[in-house]
Amino acid sequence: MNNPTLLFDYQGELPECPTWDADTQTLYWTDILKKQIHGYTLRTGKQAVFHFPEEVGCFALRERGGFIVAMRxxxxxxxxxxxxxxxxxxxxxxxxxxxxxxxGTDWLGRFYAGTYWGPRDYNGALLCRVDAMLKTTVLQCDILGANGLAFSADQKWMYTSDTPNHVIYRAPLDENGRSGPRQVWKTFPPGNGRPDGAAMDSEGCYWSALFDGWRIARFSPQGDVLQEYSLPVRCPTMVCFGGENMKTLFITTTRENMTVEEIQERPLSGAIFTLDVAVSGVAKAKFKESE
Incomplete structure (x- = not known):
């Protein structure tokens, strides 16, 4: 079994939303607390940093170039x-x-963005979607921390997670990508990691970063654990597939809210890792706008 390795010498505060651009062989991600989007081109080692006036929670690449960004x-x-x-x-x-x-985006190029309810006093967060006409629709409420967005390869299911509530949901999709009522798909006991950001592979399996769990995991369509991969840091935040054959898994991690002592003990917290896997992932579409 392969072990995750460092992508390059980088440690962020809260890296999230890794996104692969197959056209340029570049991995992008946001560092939420630094109000930045980063890009790293694997072939050349070239790095780029884009600065924003507010925290960028998530983003997607646009077909027309540039980004669609969800700032505070x-x-x-x-x-x-x-x-x-x-x-x-x-x-x-x-x-x-x-x-x-x-x-992130679905296969139709629509952009989804979820929120995180800061006070944590009730499930006040939500999930919304932006379509090609730039119309925004709220799809789900009753969430504490929206995470885990992914779409099955057969386009029949949308997966989401609520990290603070230790649960992964899925909702059925019709042929037009309209979602039905969400269903509890898997719950996690306290103390063993919480489901954070995720990605789907071509076999219909769901890969989840287990925040506070020191690992990532691959789940079958029935929710069974198929593989787990340990990390040298406590808090992975999200995964995405990329590489020339879509068989490289990129893993973002965080050092947010960690003590100086923990960072000294686990200095790779906030780094980005890669993992070669045997199955290809489902590529993210670029955000598509109407002409």
Whole structure:
């Protein structure tokens, strides 16, 4: 069994939303607390950093170039340099209490963005979607921390997780990508990791970063654990597939809220790891806008 290895010498505060660009062989991710999106081109080792005025919880690449970014107060379109071009919508939550968190695109190129309810006093977060007409629709509420967005290879299921509530959901999808009622798919006992960001492979299996769990795991379509891979850090945040054959798993991790002593003990916290796997992943579509 392969072990995760470092991508390169980098440690962020809260790296999230790893996103692979097959056209340029570049991995992008956001460092939420630093208000940045990073890019690392594997072939050349070239690095790029895009700066934003607010935390970018999640983002996607646009077909037209640039990004769609979910910042604390709203969702914006940017150019290829990260410059804000057009505001899509305000944050449907109260931005003082809930910032955007996990998100991505479905196979139709629609952008999904979930929020994290900061006070943690009730399930006040939500999941919304932006379509090609730049219309925003709230899809789910009753969430504490939106995470784990992924779509099955057969386009029949949408998966999400609520990390603080230790649960993964899935919702059925029709032929037009409309979701039905979400169902509890898997729950996790306290103390053994919580389901954070995720990705799907071509065999219909769900890969989850287990926050506070020191590992990532691959689950069958029935929710059974098929493989687990240990990490040298406590808190992985998300995974995505990439590489030339889509058989490289990229893993983001965090050092948020860690003590100086823990960071000294686990200095790779906040690093990005790679893992060669035997099965290819489902590629993320770029955000598609109407002509």
């Amino acid at each position: 107060t709203g969702i914006w379109l940017t150019d290829e340099h990260g410059n804000l071009q057009q505001k899509v919508c305000d944050n449907p939550n109260n931005p003082q209490l809930a910032r955007f968190n996990d998100g």
